[in-house]
Amino acid sequence: MEKFDLIVIGSGAGLKVGTTLASENGLNVAIIEKSKLGGTCLNVGGIPSKLLISSANLIEIIKKAETFGIHVNEYSIDFEKIVSRVTKIIDKAANQIKKDLQKSNNPRLFLQDCKFLGDKKITLENNEIITADKILIASGTRPSIPKIKGLENVNYITSTEALCLKQQPKSLTIIGGGYIACELAHFFGALGTKINIIQRNNLLIPNEDIDVSRKFTKIFKKKYNVFLGCNPKLVRYHYDNNINQNIFNLIIKDKFGNSMKIDSEQLLIATGRTPNSDELDIEKSGIKMNKKGFILVDEYLETNKQGIFAIGDIIGKYQFKHNADNEANYAYNNILYPNNKLSVNYNAIPHAIFTSPQIASVGYTEQHLEKEKIGYEKSVYPYIQTVMGQAIEDKDGFVKFLINRKNKRILGCHIMGTDASILIHEVLVAMRIGEGTITDINNTIHIHPSLSEVVSRAAFVPKYKVITNVGTP
Secondary structure, three states: OEEEEEEEEOOOOHHHHHHHHHHOOOOOEEEEOOOOOOHHHHHHOHHHHHHHHHHHHHHHHHHHHHHHOOOOOOOOOOHHHHHHHHHHHHHHHHHHHHHHHHHOOOOEEEOOOEEEEEOOEEEEOOOOEEEEEEEEEOOOEEEOOOOOEOHHHOOOEOHHHHOOOOOOOOEEEEEOOOHHHHHHHHHHHHOOOEEEEEEOOOOOOOOOOHHHHHHHHHHHHHHOEEEEOEEEEEEEEEEEOOOOEEEEEEEEEEOOOOEEEEEEOEEEEOOOEEEHHHHHOHHHHOOOEOOOOOEOOOOOOEOOOOOEEEOHHHHOOOOOHHHHHHHHHHHHHHHHOOOOOOOOOOOOOEEEEOOOOOEEEEEOOHHHHHHHOOOEEEEEEEHHHOHHHHHOOOOOOEEEEEEEOOOOEEEEEEEEOOOHHHHOHHHHHHHHOOOOEHHHHHOOOOOOOOOOHHHHHHOOOOOOOOOOOOOOO
């Protein structure tokens, strides 16, 4: 049995921790990865999806060109080239990480599956057993598959397969209405695929602020076939003689008990993520998990087993790569300096949804504040009432601030519209580094006429008001 100072399971956010502790601090490190190097985000998550979505965004610009007096007579889509471009970029990055690690004796790379045998003992796929004083679990999550009758008998796809399809489906049914489902709907829909979205909730992206969810759902309902408050009951895959091809046949039932049949060429399951803890036999290590299988950690990212840490999606705190990287910095310190551990700063952790329109958010939602009975004021300002908003014809975009009534601290900020993921960053700086009050935004000089003026105006509305074009879907 070979012993290391540190074993890192997963090569996403944990990779930097392992390589840095090996190269700069002299720890003897093992890195275990059963799939491609770089983790979920690089290979089957945020990076490939955003590379694909860039093509969808370009198509939407082309479609909108006539609004600006530019006539595009025709264009064609080379779906295979769109996907192959992304695949080449991702494979090159993953292979480079692999080459760099294989050249090094420390850290030592194990390209194998692994499982816990007991407390700090891990068995590899080749039956080799390794151990270490410290272990960092960063093995992420995978697509969660719902229990639907007939689903186990058909070749559905998840986000993993959707990002590397060789052929564009003419029609696509998506089960799920969260951000993964909506981003993929945007990608395929913009390219011309007929989209059906089956959502059990009454809104799409229901975890977002209520005004964002309502407006976004209204916009998507104009673009795609959106079935709200519906649950899938039966899936079949059969040959349709009328069109001479195999199709997916999905039976759904709405909240009133009415059944509907939806046919499509492809079926995508996008109903959330589940932790990979079960694949590691975590229970054999004695590490505690919650009912959903997410690993429980303290404020220092340490499990109930001293010396075993966990970061990223597998702890289920904020399932975003930027948060996993944030946690990795603390894990590095706490592994290296056990007598001087630092608690993780989760203040103002943002996220973005790269749909059309784009969405960015940080802090509390309005419905959360109401539930917790926290006093607040809100200010909402539309893009179209700024010069740049008019210039780009963004009629749906808006910025919404939620502000503490007493001290004017920013409780939350929610942006929907062009470049939302960029615009929110000045709010993040104010909330995480500055005083965190709306005054921080007020006192900042914004370039005129820039799109960021919409943020300053939302922060400086004399009388807090609700935007008039945010309504129920």
